[in-house]
Amino acid sequence: MENTGFDTKELLGTVEGKIRSIAETLGPEIEYRFMNWAQANVELDKIEKPTVIYVLPPSGTLTFKWNEVKDAPNTQIAFVCVTDFDFEGSKNDGIIEAMKRLAVRFVKALNESGLFEPIEGDVLYQVLYDHLDQNVTGVVLTLTLEETKGISICTDETRNQ
Secondary structure, eight states: OOOOSOOOTTOTTSHHHHHHHHHHTTOTTOEEEEEOHHHHHHHGGGOOSOEEEEEEEEEEEEEEOSSEEEEEEEEEEEEEEEOOTTOOHHHHHHHHHHHHHHHHHHHHHHHHHOSBOOOOSOOEEEEEESSSSSOEEEEEEEEEOOBSSOEESSSGGGSOO
């Protein structure tokens, strides 16, 4: 794949940059990754603490207004922790509950950030175990994240710098 020279890692203006900034507020005991599921399958061999994974969004909506464009990707955000292969049910249930609580902390921080429309109401989650090669347990939230402020179409913000 060709390198476009456009790295979003340091850009708060991207959805990924916003998610990264929110994950970083959760504290040094939490890791953050941005990747697709195939990359996560490899990368999770290296994690040692609870990790937030923002999965590369497969789709979304661009909302055009007269002066800006807002992105609303359909996302999956996973909250995972390494577990033993032959786990005891009660131990694994404890990890699932801990990852649900990490997810709640993340959604609370997301809502307080003002970067996205608040998440309210029912949020679908899936329990993640035996889905990847690495033994991890956690939950995956499925969310549509709608930016509160998009990019201005009246300036050069739309150009790929």
